[in-house]
Ligand SMILES: Nc1ncnc2c1ncn2[C@@H]1O[C@H](COP(=O)(O)OP(=O)(O)O)[C@@H](O)[C@H]1O
């Protein structure tokens with residue numbers, strides 16, 4: 108059901124300890140707020156809104172919400188992080204990875220994705236030609252260095268990370284590692300977020316397996332998809348060449364579970380309210396079946412494309 112996601116800090120923190128990519132990430136205990144040092148006029152007006160935003164807006168992703176919230180809280184409470192925060196979101200299309208990254212950004216910068224301190228790259232759009240990887244790489248290094256020099260709290264989001272050329276990844280990896288300073292610039296307060304479909308299939312499988320074992324979705328723990336994610340990490344290592352080991356720099360690998368019909372219903376509700384319509388439950392359920400394809404064929408439980416295109420299909424359907 109439609110229960111709002113509760114963010115259970117203590118439980119999640121334990122899970123993070125289990126799953127932190129390496130044991131090196133320290134959750135600081137002092138009370139200085141991250142938000143206070145964000146450049147003037149850019150700090151979010153709702154510094155404590157992270158939990159509310161994630162819990163309210165990110166449907167059906169209790170694991171991701173918990174881990175993200177704890178990662179962010181630990182990072183912002185830590186005056187002296189030893190490395191930049193690096194999050195890697197994994198899951199199939201339309202499960203809310205971009206949405207989650209936007210919610211994080213909104214909680215740090217009032218202007219959200221429009222902030223000049225937020226830098227978004229899509230591997231396929233921004234780095235399309237393999238023949239130009241060296242150019243992309245040096246340009247990106249230049250931009251990261253330049254922007255972090257101007258604002259230590261700069262954020263960098265890389266979409267379609269699973270399609271990024273290994274040479275480019277290799278080029279940006281040093282910024283995310285433990286370095287007091289790299290060429291006179293320190294990167295410890297920056298945040299890097301990777302988004303990608305890598306692992307989506309495996310996460311979907313493990314969700315189905317646990318469902319078939321009679322487990323409730325809400326009972327699914329990070330631990331349960333850990334094996335799935337380990338193989339994603341493995342994929343990164345062997346991917347094209349063993350140039351690069353992502354797991355050395357990523358602090359949290361975060362799974363986005365496949366969305367079920369009940370979540371599609373919620374996405375439709377949200378969209379209808381946004382359209383100024385009064386959502387009628389029966390109508391919405393009917394639409395959840397009409398506008399979305401479910402798999403596997405026999406069970407028809409999981410939406411192939413999550414909540415992606417729900418809005419446009421709904422609009423089309425309403426006309
Ligand atoms: N878990 C979710 N909760 C709420 N809305 C979602 C969720 N997943 C997807 N959506 C909606 O579906 C659309 C596509 O989601 P997006 O975050 O771009 O997916 P992804 O980046 O994982 O492919 C967006 O409009 C988003 O608001």
Ligand SMILES: *[C@@H]1O[C@H](CO)[C@@H](O)[C@H](O)[C@H]1NC(C)=O
Nearest residue numbers: 226227249250251252253254
């Ligand atoms: C900051 O990054 C942007 C790309 O997001 C780039 O256009 C700009 O030149 C960079 N700034 C510096 C000072 O390097």
Ligand SMILES: [Mg+2]
Nearest residue numbers: 204205266302
């Ligand atoms: Mg996306």
